[in-house]
Amino acid sequence: MVCMEITRAGKRLTARDAGLVACRRCARVWPMGQARCGRCGSHLESRDTKSLQKVWAWWIAGVIAYIPANLYPMLKTNTLVSHTENTIIGGAVELAHHGSFGVAAIILIASVLIPVGKFLAIAFLAISARRGSTVPPRTRTHMFEIVEFIGRWSMIDVFVVAILSSLVQLSVVASIQPGPAAMTFALSVICTMLSAQAFDPRLIWDAVRRQQPRKTS
Amino acid sequence: MTTETLARTTPEEAAIEDLIACPHCDALYLAQMPAKGGRAVCSHCHTVLIAPRTKAGKKMIALTLTVMILVVAALFFPFLDINAGGIGNSTSILDAASSFRSGYMVFLSFLVAAAIIFVPLLRTVLILYVLIPVVRDRPALPHARRAFRLSQELKPWAMAEVFAIGCAVALVKVQDLAHIGFGPAFWMFSALVILVLINDNFLCTWSVWKSLELEND
Known part of the structure; x- marks a missing residue:
């Protein structure tokens, strides 16, 4: 441990306890009530009270956009002999039929497992920040970090569609066009990324500190 | 201290x-x-x-410059080429980004172009602008703090490495449809992804903020 803990009367302090407001971007602290960080210019708020509202708003938008993303085709493939339209899951199943299990797994993980997992994780974080949870706060903080890190990787499928539909343009022999699902899927990923960014992880710790004030050992 | x-x-x-x-x-x-x-x-x-690193500033600048050169170069060379039944097509990264042409899909084109080209490029410019004076012990350039904040805010939206994995998936998807070859830009982009990942781990944002604070006060 390199940093010194700040305590008062044997109790560990948060910036808020000490009458200070912390900048979430550059970690500098300022006197309570200051509106903007004097170092990096970020908007300061001791606790983002509207955080959960924003999280839920983006979350709902993300879930709504995710439904058509699975129902409509992602790719339309035209060859000399056939015309096929593939949804996300349909495309992965087809890949698996051709024996490319690894790639099918990447698609399924990036387009189904990660988005659904993210919806569940964000919902859990938002609910537990208000109601408390038996899951230790450190685990929940890690969960938040993972959700923030992993969000962008869901865009893989959109990029795959972009690459394929610009590359495979061989007049009548074969051509690939993007389907409407590409659009709604991209929107869904963006909404969940914004939802995760709106979450204020300090709320996790506030709930814990309210229940059992930590004493320093 | x-x-x-x-x-x-x-x-x-x-x-x-x-x-x-x-x-x-x-x-x-x-x-x-x-x-x-x-x-x-x-x-x-x-x-x-x-998390300070030895000579982090100089290494960051070297890596960032390399990233910038690679992004610009990757833009102008063919990226992937395809051949089936005597008809060929080659595509550049800009083609891939602008593949969503019809109607509302144009929005998606802007998004993909931003995520794989403009945002990564803008981030390298901003980081160079901020770090070069810091490393050379010169006073920070005007608006350096705003520039650094913007570069940090854009971080989740720079998706060059996600795009690279998307390429790999796309290749497997069309392998039985046509023959695919790699253009020079493909290898540049692969190198770029590794550099971006190293680069982000080098940067200790708190140290940068601290030095910007000293410079400007």
């Missing part, structure tokens, strides 16, 4: 500019620079607060 061995102090004893608050759980600490290669970690939630 103090070097006293006392593990705890009260908020009244510390100068406000020497304090650091964990952005994830709001725990307050007296900031002390860890040894090069060491890290300061929040004892509550284990978030890494400070």
